[in-house]
Amino acid sequence: MTVLDVDIxxxxxxxxxxxxxxxxxxxxxxxxxxGAGKSTILKMMAGTARPDSGRIAAGSRVLFDSxxxxxxxxxxxxxxFVFQEDRLFPHLTVRHNLTYGxxxxxxxxxxxxxxxxxxxxxxxxxxxxxDTLSGGERQxxxxxxxxxxxxxxxxxxxxxxxxxxxxxxxxLPYLEAVAAEAHIPIIYVSHETDEVARLxxxxxxxxxxxxxxxxxxxxILGDAGEDGGPVAILEGRVTGHDETYGTAIVALGGGTIExxxxxxxxxxxxxxRIRASDVALxxxxxxxxxxxxxxxxxxxxxxxEGPFARVMLSFGSERIISRITAKSADALALQPGKPxxxxxxxxxxxxxxxxxxxxx
Amino acid sequence: MAEAEIGxxxxxxxxxxxxxxxxxIPAFAVAWLLARRRFFGKALLQAVVTLxxxxxPVVTGYGLLVLFGSRGPLGRLLxxxxxxxxxxxxxxxxxxxxxxxxxxxxxxxxxxxEAVDRGLEEAASTLGAASPVVFLxxxxxxxxxxxxxxxxLGFAKALGExxxxxxxxxxxxxxxxxxxxxxxxxxxxxxxxxxxxxLIGLSVLLAVGAVLVSEWVARRxxxxxxxxxx
Numbered sequence: 333m334t335v336l337d338v339d340i341x342x343x344x345x346x347x348x349x350x351x352x353x354x355x356x357x358x359x360x361x362x363x364x365x366x367g368a369g370k371s372t373i374l375k376m377m378a379g380t381a382r383p384d385s386g387r388i389a390a391g392s393r394v395l396f397d398s399x400x401x402x403x404x405x406x407x408x409x410x411x412x413f414v415f416q417e418d419r420l421f422p423h424l425t426v427r428h429n430l431t432y433g434x435x436x437x438x439x440x441x442x443x444x445x446x447x448x449x450x451x452x453x454x455x456x457x458x459x460x461x462x463d464t465l466s467g468g469e470r471q472x473x474x475x476x477x478x479x480x481x482x483x484x485x486x487x488x489x490x491x492x493x494x495x496x497x498x499x500x501x502x503x504l505p506y507l508e509a510v511a512a513e514a515h516i517p518i519i520y521v522s523h524e525t526d527e528v529a530r531l532x533x534x535x536x537x538x539x540x541x542x543x544x545x546x547x548x549x550x551x552i553l554g555d556a557g558e559d560g561g562p563v564a565i566l567e568g569r570v571t572g573h574d575e576t577y578g579t580a581i582v583a584l585g586g587g588t589i590e591x592x593x594x595x596x597x598x599x600x601x602x603x604x605r606i607r608a609s610d611v612a613l614x615x616x617x618x619x620x621x622x623x624x625x626x627x628x629x630x631x632x633x634x635x636x637e638g639p640f641a642r643v644m645l646s647f648g649s650e651r652i653i654s655r656i657t658a659k660s661a662d663a664l665a666l667q668p669g670k671p672x673x674x675x676x677x678x679x680x681x682x683x684x685x686x687x688x689x690x691x692x
Numbered sequence: 693m694a695e696a697e698i699g700x701x702x703x704x705x706x707x708x709x710x711x712x713x714x715x716x717i718p719a720f721a722v723a724w725l726l727a728r729r730r731f732f733g734k735a736l737l738q739a740v741v742t743l744x745x746x747x748x749p750v751v752t753g754y755g756l757l758v759l760f761g762s763r764g765p766l767g768r769l770l771x772x773x774x775x776x777x778x779x780x781x782x783x784x785x786x787x788x789x790x791x792x793x794x795x796x797x798x799x800x801x802x803x804x805x806e807a808v809d810r811g812l813e814e815a816a817s818t819l820g821a822a823s824p825v826v827f828l829x830x831x832x833x834x835x836x837x838x839x840x841x842x843x844x845l846g847f848a849k850a851l852g853e854x855x856x857x858x859x860x861x862x863x864x865x866x867x868x869x870x871x872x873x874x875x876x877x878x879x880x881x882x883x884x885x886x887x888x889x890x891l892i893g894l895s896v897l898l899a900v901g902a903v904l905v906s907e908w909v910a911r912r913x914x915x916x917x918x919x920x921x922x
Contacts (some may be wrong), residue, residue, distance in 0.1 A: 380814060406817050413818040419811050423833045436829045437820025481819045 333357055333391075334484050336517045336618075340386030340396070344372045345629075348569070349541035352603065354486075355517040361484065361532035362521045369541035370521045373491050377519065378413050407437065412478030414488040418470040420462040426473050427458045433481025440482060448476045450507050451513070453546035455552065468499035472506055479510065484512075492527060493551050497659040500527075501627070507531055529553055544651045562642070563613075564653045566604045570596045579624070579678055586648020590624045592682035603684045608655035610680035614673045615664050624678040627652070631670045634661055641666070645674055697890065707782055708850035711790035712843055715797050719842065723801035744905040745795040749855025754859040756788055784861035785868045789850035797846035804838020805831070841909045848902035852895070871895050 334357065349369040353360070362370040365430035375381035377388055377395075385398040394402050395409050402629040406413075412433075420429050425429040430448065431559055451457055453473045464469055471491060477485060491507075492500045504527065511518060512529055522528050528535060528549055535552040537545040543565050551562045554584040578594045582602055589604065596602070615625055629645035629652060643654040652674055666672070720792055726734065744752050760767040762779045763872030770776045778784035808831055816826045854872040861868040863877055875891045 378818060406814075407820045407822060411816070411818060415811065415815065417811065419809070419815040421816075421830060422810060432816065432821070433819040434827075436816065436825050439820045477819065550906075 334516060335391060336393060336485055336519070337387070337389045338373075338377060340376055340383035342372075342376060342381070342383035342385070344369075344381065347372070347541060349373055349376075350540070351536075351543055353536045353546060355519055355534070357515050357517055357532050359511045359518045359520050360534040361528045361535045361549070362519060362538055363528050363535050364523060364538035364544075366523055366563045369521075371489050372540050373638075374519060374536065377413055377485075378487055379404060379409050380661050386583040393484075393500050399626060400416050410482075411483040412481050412483030413489045413615075414471075414475050414478050414486070415638065416472040416493050417526060418462070418467075418494075420470055420473055420477075422462055424461075425458070426454065426460055426465070429462065429473055430454075430458070430476050431641075432477060437481055438680060439570060441480075442482055443692045445480065448480050448679065451509055452476045467495050467501070468502045471495060471499075471503060475506070475681070481658050484516055486514065488518065489519050492525070494523075494525070496640045504530060506613065508539045511678075524660075525553055533619070537562075540649075541649065545653065556674070558563065562653050562655075563607050564608065564651055566606065566647075566650045566652070568602055568604065570598050572598065580683075582683075585650045586629075586646075587627060587680060589627065589676070590678045591683055592678045593683050595682065605684070606652060606676060606680065608653040610676060611645075611654035612675040613643065613654050613660070613664060614657060614675055615670075617673050618675075621675070621679070624665045624677045625681075626674040627674040627676065629672055629674045631666050631668055631672055633668055634666050636661075645672070647674065697887075697894070699866065700869065700871055700891070701894065703782060703866070704851055707785045707789055707870055710783075710786035711793055711850035711853075712797070712847045714786070714834070715790045715846060716795055716843060718840070719797040720801055720839065721847075723798045723805055723842075727802045727805035741798055744792050744856075749792065749853075750859050752791060753788060753859025754858065755855035756784075757790065760784070760787060760860075772831050778861070780861050780864060780868065781869055782861075785853075785857050785870060786850075788856040788860045789853040789870075792853050792856050793846035793849040796849050798844040800838045800841040800845065802838075802842075804835040808834045820882065835850045835854075835910060837871060837912050841906055844902060844906040844909055846917050848899065848906070851898060851902070871898075 336355040338355070339352040341348070347369060349372050351373045362372050362373060373521065379395070382403065383396065383398070384564055385400070386396070387394070388396040390410065393410070394400065395404050397401060416483045421432065424432070431445060434441050449458060449478060452475060454472060454476060457465060462473065465473065475491065492503060495503065508531065520531055532549045535547060535549050537552050539566060545562050545564055547562045566584055568582040568589065570580050571580070571583045572581040578592060579590050580593050580596045582589050582591060582604065591604070627647050629647045632644040632646050635642045636658055639658055641656055641658045641665060643652060643656065643661065645652040654674060722737065725731070726738060758764055760778045762768070762771070762777065767778060778787055779898065812830050813826050816830050821829065825852060852872055854876070857870065858870065858873060863869055863873045869877065871894070875888050875895070878888035878891065
């Protein structure tokens, strides 16, 4: 069983991306708005773009490691890539497109061609040329071509974005079939909520080149989660300690946060996980509270989920998610643009060490 | 007379075929460099390749004489190394025709290489193909219509070449006297009009044939070779 481990940072033009996540067999969606950096992260995984630093490993196989100076070319990464456009070879029949990874790529055939052809409903098309197929059929061939190259990881870059609504509806069942029978990690980049909700086992929310939240599709997309809803992910640096009480001060994009953790060296880079259900809100700062962190935030969005409300907050350049009751949200008259104070107990902040970034 | 005409026709075909055949691979290489690579001196290469198209053919022929004549530096080198000589021989006519046809062969190949979607090559490499395999299975087949168009165009140009050929290798019947040179020679003789007319008819036939073939190739190029997805 291959597990994909990604921990990379890099630039694309003036744009900085940083991503750290694990992908187990099944569908992991990289979800975010257009221009959030999802495709750049995917290209870095594929080897068609180069991260500045970090590590990408598929099980025991290292695909990229800036410290060990490993950077496998795309063709040696054992990936299948489905592009936004189908990118079929126009001079080859569907059959020769499907088997390209075998006769030109030297990949060993494990699954019979007929099996994939049946899975994707391409029986009637194998001897036709791509320009005689519809857009949906072409994209199905592209998916089959990637699957037949025997990938250890399947990367899909918004494979439905070039299709109209009807064609999407036509392909989604096939994608579900591929996902259901796949025993490899599938990374699925999309900004479409309905696709992600249908396909993804796990969602990595990306915004401004950074991982903002990781959770199940239900948690990230808004349905009530089982264990406290979505988790916000923040990054910062340790600036000080309180040795007496065993707390650490971490500087973030929007201010500082205190957490209960000993033995973190000053200067260490941290990734902080904060559960939405651990974040309370107040419209004014309070005194006389046990809660150590009172963070000045601005409401970005409020989404009602039955008896609950999910409130997206910006804390400087960081994002925090709060899950409160709908009743509280109404009582506080929360709406986008309203300044609020997020109350977070120091013990609710879970830190994880990040590897140092080269050049910092 | 008919036998002499067949001889002229065969010589012309031999010269044009040799000129085109030996130009194709270097022309493809130059077209690839111009279409795909950025390097120091690219503008210079572009200018040198285009030169035979804009220079008076007589000047190109004289240049060939200076370089490849029996006393020319390159002519002497090739003579010493391979025993190859160009001066006043059909090989010289082929060289002149090849040099004159070169820019016409490079251009369609370059255009077709530029039209090949780089995304397809990227897709091929994610499927495991090494660069030479990507070239042979994706780039070359997609550029093939351009290669064919360049070959037809170059062949037609080589068949009709006159100025550079007569300057470089003169007008020797049976050795360097191709179709155009023979027509010119016949028109210089008082009784030659009728014979010239037959050769003229023959060359018109060849020209129309070449145009039809290149039209057909161009149509296939615009249909299959280019990538129509924006």
